[in-house]
Amino acid sequence: MVSIAPWLATIKGAQCFNPEHEAQALRKAMKGLGTDEDTIIQILTLLNCSQRQQVLITYKSTIGRDLIDDLKSELKGNFERVIIALMTPSTMYDVHELRRAMKGPGTDESCLIEILASRTSEEIRNISQNYKLHYGSTLEEDIISDTSGRLQQVLVSLSTGGRDEGTYVDGSLAQQDAQCLFEAGENKWGTDEVQFISILCTRNVEHLLMVFDVYRSIANKDITDSIKSEMSGDLEDALLAVVKCLRNKPAYFAERLYKSMKGLGTDDSTLIRVMVSRSEVDMLDIRREFLAMYGKSLHSFIEGDCSGDYKKVLLRLCGGED
Structure with a gap:
């Protein structure tokens, strides 16, 4: 279950919600010649994930058809991908994305x-x-x-999901962990990556934030700079992602979104995944971080990078121009 902070979400759900009404409206939008894409977008980006699941069930029970199958038959390309992502429960969406990342070529x-x-x-x-x-x-x-x-x-x-989720900070252990990280990297020939993995992937957030502060006083450099100088490739990317998420998760996602759209081509898989998975969690914070980090709004980046109905959905998930 995703941790929901409604005040930070751009998709909050419909206050006056009637799943049968929405199911019938979706069927009407897809029935006959042509498809009313705007109605599909308006309905599915107004409802939250829980409400969409209720519509999915109601569509089957009242109309006798599978909503996902109907959407797939009417839509295509990235527009279809983002709509199907919206129709997938958050945990299962992560499951599908992890599987996709590992199966097939590369x-x-x-x-x-x-x-x-x-x-x-x-x-x-x-x-x-x-x-x-x-x-x-x-x-x-x-x-x-x-x-x-x-x-x-x-x-x-x-x-394993084994990270300590508590908030207790042991000052002496924080000092010990910081020293251990220093000895495992900056203060030795070569790098003991196992020590970095063990500490960064298991300790609780508050504890590690103190460790990072202590580390800076010991090493005279930030933990991220040490990771960059001591690691390389995917290991560097992974440990940097861990540290960034511990410190400021919205800033991490803002960076992911920026990198998905800058340069030649668009990494649509990342763009869709982040926009869908964070729209009910912390998209407002991500937008603020994006603007502070890159001097342009997330909204303007999507406007310039995407097109058509796909863009319309992403802008609704973005929720505003600031």
Whole structure:
């Protein structure tokens, strides 16, 4: 279950909600020649995830058809992808994205890192449970079969959902952890990556924030700078993502969105995943961080990077121009 903070969401749900009315309106929008895309967008971006699931059930019981099948037959491209993502319960959406990242040609390491570094321990445990139920194999088994080396160790550690979720900070342990990180990297020839993985993937957030402060006083540099100088490749990306999510999760997602749209081509998988998964969680904070970090609004980036009905959906999820 995703941790919901309604005051930070752009999609809050309809106050006067009638699932049968919405189901009939969706059927009307898809029945006959042509498709009323604007009605589909208006309905599905007004409802929250729970309400969409009620519409899904009501559509089947009152109309006798499968709403997902009808949407897939009427829509196409990225517009279809973002609408189907909206119609998928949040935990199952993460399950599907993790599976997609590992199956087929190549591996989408950045997707694996993003989801496993940013979800809470409870969310990851729910993801793992549903992954096993849906696919037969465990999330850990598939990570092990599809990744290798230190990245595999980070992802397996995160996939257990074993991070301490408490708020207790032990000052002496924080000092010890900071010193251990220093000795494992900056203060030795080579790097003991296992120490970094062990501490960064298991300690609670408040404790690690103190560790980072102490580390700076010991090493005279930020923990992120040490990770950049001591690590490389996917391991560097994974540990940086962990630290960024611990410090400021909305800023991490703002960076993910920016990188998905800047330069040649668009990383639509990342763009859709972040916009859909955060629209009911912390999109307002992500928008603020995006503007502060890049000097342009998220809304303006989407306007310039996307088109058609796909753009309309993303702008509704974005929720505003600031």
